[in-house]
Amino acid sequence: MDIVIIGAGPAGIQAAIHASRGKAAVTMIGKRENSAIFGTHVENYFAIGGKANGSEMLDVGIAQAEAFGTKHLEENVTSIIKSENMFTVITENGSGITAKAIILASGVSRMKLNIPGEKEFFGKGVSYCAECDCNFYKGKRVAVIGDESEAAASAELMTQYASHVFWITKDTRTSDVMIKKAADAGVEIINEKASEIKGKENVKQLVLTDGSAVDVDGVFIELGGRSSSDLAMDVDVLPDADGTVRTDERCRTSVTGVYACGDITGKPWQIAKAVGQGATAGLNAVSYVKGNAGE
Amino acid sequence: MVTELNEKTFDAFIEENKVVLIDCWAPWCRPCRMIAPIIEELEAELKGKVAVAKLNTDDNQGIAARFGINAIPTLLVFKEGVMHEPLVGLRPKEEIKEYVMSL
Numbered sequence: 001m002d003i004v005i006i007g008a009g010p011a012g013i014q015a016a017i018h019a020s021r022g023k024a025a026v027t028m029i030g031k032r033e034n035s036a037i038f039g040t041h042v043e044n045y046f047a048i049g050g051k052a053n054g055s056e057m058l059d060v061g062i063a064q065a066e067a068f069g070t071k072h073l074e075e076n077v078t079s080i081i082k083s084e085n086m087f088t089v090i091t092e093n094g095s096g097i098t099a100k101a102i103i104l105a106s107g108v109s110r111m112k113l114n115i116p117g118e119k120e121f122f123g124k125g126v127s128y129c130a131e132c133d134c135n136f137y138k139g140k141r142v143a144v145i146g147d148e149s150e151a152a153a154s155a156e157l158m159t160q161y162a163s164h165v166f167w168i169t170k171d172t173r174t175s176d177v178m179i180k181k182a183a184d185a186g187v188e189i190i191n192e193k194a195s196e197i198k199g200k201e202n203v204k205q206l207v208l209t210d211g212s213a214v215d216v217d218g219v220f221i222e223l224g225g226r227s228s229s230d231l232a233m234d235v236d237v238l239p240d241a242d243g244t245v246r247t248d249e250r251c252r253t254s255v256t257g258v259y260a261c262g263d264i265t266g267k268p269w270q271i272a273k274a275v276g277q278g279a280t281a282g283l284n285a286v287s288y289v290k291g292n293a294g295e
Numbered sequence: 296m297v298t299e300l301n302e303k304t305f306d307a308f309i310e311e312n313k314v315v316l317i318d319c320w321a322p323w324c325r326p327c328r329m330i331a332p333i334i335e336e337l338e339a340e341l342k343g344k345v346a347v348a349k350l351n352t353d354d355n356q357g358i359a360a361r362f363g364i365n366a367i368p369t370l371l372v373f374k375e376g377v378m379h380e381p382l383v384g385l386r387p388k389e390e391i392k393e394y395v396m397s398l
């Protein structure tokens with residue numbers, strides 16, 4: 001593969017269109033539903049009279065990219081492995097795709113669950129990063145909340161530290177591989193939604209929407225797939241503290257062969273900016289993989 | 296370079312400096328890597344006003360437990376030896392600066 005694009009929103013799709021038209025072999029990995037325009041109406045984009053349906057725009061855009069030769073995988077990326085001049089992108093089904101260039105177009109993370117107690121107990125039992133805080137929960141009981149790959153991976157990880165791990169997932173949307181790995185590691189899967197986090201000084205209990213509750217010392221909120229910041233750091237790109245990945249006017253990051261476009265590069269979080277950068281990233285990535293020095 | 300504290304040097308650092316900001320981190324924590332450049336900048340910008348240091352919570356689990364740290368990055372803040380509300384998670388540089396300067 002020449003180019004792997006991570007993210008299937010306006011930036012990723014536009015990058016795919018331009019890169020495929022440029023005769024590069026392109027795979028785009030990402031779930032439509034994780035795009036910021038999924039399920040919304042768009043009325044501030046060029047040549048749209050009235051309102052356009054964001055989900056339909058994604059469908060049309062993905063079909064357009066596929067018509068030019070892009071392969072689209074409706075999956076989350078769980079990690080990227082960087083070797084000299086090559087990148088291997090691992091998806092939640094466990095497959096690895098190797099490419100010469102990577103385009104990061106996976107947007108900004110929306111990590112908050114917005115349930116009572118979440119804000120109050122942040123840092124007092126509520127965490128958004130199992131990988132960071134696992135060590136503080138040795139021998140304790142924890143719950144991991146989330147329906148996608150990051151929740152599954154976090155629940156599995158926590159079994160190495162916690163005495164008991166609940167995975168709270170109502171509408172599970174990850175691969176059977178990841179669900180099995182979590183279950184085999186001893187995770188207790190509860191198919192319910194979380195409604196409230198309770199405690200005194202620290203977290204004591206997680207209440208579920210069916211009225212039941214689990215006694216826990218920690219609640220890990222791990223929504224969606226692996227965060228854009230984590231994926232950037234997989235390939236040695238260090239984002240700013242707000243998660244923004246810096247690029248130059250060609251959408252190049254600080255690492256050769258790694259491009260970024262769309263919301264991940266900072267505000268404005270607008271389709272117009274995303275597709276503009278997507279086109280730039282796609283064209284420049286094609287020049288790079290074809291060895292054109294001038295790009 | 297920002298001073299790295301440990302079990303032996305931690306208490307003395309708080310006693311010897313009027314206002315102290317300590318970045319509690321661990322090697323596997325990616326947000327900690329994102330906040331690290333900010334801490335370095337703050338150390339330079341606040342020189343003479345705030346003493347800035349780092350604490351590896353992996354190597355110094357006793358201190359982490361003593362201050363109830365269960366999420367990183369956490370910024371511990373002390374003034375004249377008294378602990379103030381810590382800042383948990385990634386924060387913009389200006390917010391951290393304003394908070395420590397307001398004490």
